[in-house]
Amino acid sequence: MDTFKAHLNKFITVTDEEYASIFSFFKEIEVKKKQSLMLHGEICRSMYFVSVGCLRKFFVNEKGAEQTTEFAIENWWITDTFAYERQMKSDFCIQAVERSTVLVIDLQQQELLLQKHPIMERYFRMIYQRAYAASERRIRYLYEMSREELYVHFSTLYPWFIQRIPQYLIASFLNLTPEYLSEIRAKLRS
DSSP states (O other): OOHHHHHHTTTSOOOHHHHHHHHTTSEEEEEOTTOEEEOTTSBOOEEEEEEEEEEEEEEEOTTSOEEEEEEEETTOEEOOHHHHHHTOBOSOEEEEEEEEEEEEEEHHHHHHHHHHOTHHHHHHHHHHHHHHHHHHHHHHHHHHSOHHHHHHHHHHHOHHHHHHSOHHHHHHHTTOOHHHHHHHHHHHHO
16 A cells, blocks of 8 residues: 555545545655755745655754754654745755655645545644654753753654664754763763
8 A cells, every 4th residue: 555545544544536536636756865955045836755765854043053843754744834834935845764655735735635634624724733743752851951862762652664764864963062972872882
C-alpha cells in the first residue's frame, strides 16, 4: 500500500477512490542528497511530506553556523509553518539529508483539497496538534536537561536518527558543537 495512504489511514478513513483524488492535489518529487527545497529569503509556498528519506529545516545563525531546528523522516511533514500560512519569506532553509521522495502541496492546492475532501481538515488538525505537542516537549527538554541528558534522551527516543543522520547534524539539532557531541558519546561508551 502507498505509504501516504497508510499514513492517512492512521488518522482518517479514505477509500481507494477518495485517496486517488486526494493524491492528485500533490506533486511527487525526487530530491538528491543536500538538495535544497527552500532557501532563506524565499517565499514559503509549500508543505512537504516525506515518503522516503529525510529532510531538515535550518537557519544560519549570527556566527554563520547552520542551526538545525527540525528533521522529517518517512511519514513526517516539514515546512516553515509561520511563513507558509502567511505566504511570506522564510527565515529557514529546507534541505534533503539523504536522497528522498517527497510529496509537495502548495497553499492554493491545499485549500482546494480541503474544499473537496473536508475529512482532510481533521487529518491536518491532528497533524498540527501532534507537531505542536512535540515542539512544546522539545522546548521543555532544552530548558530542563543538561546537554548530555538531552543527547541520551534523543538517542533513546529516536535511535534510528543516530544511525542514519550525520553526527554534525545531530549536534546542530541539539545545539552542540560536533566536538562536544563526540566527547559526550565517548564518555557514554566508557
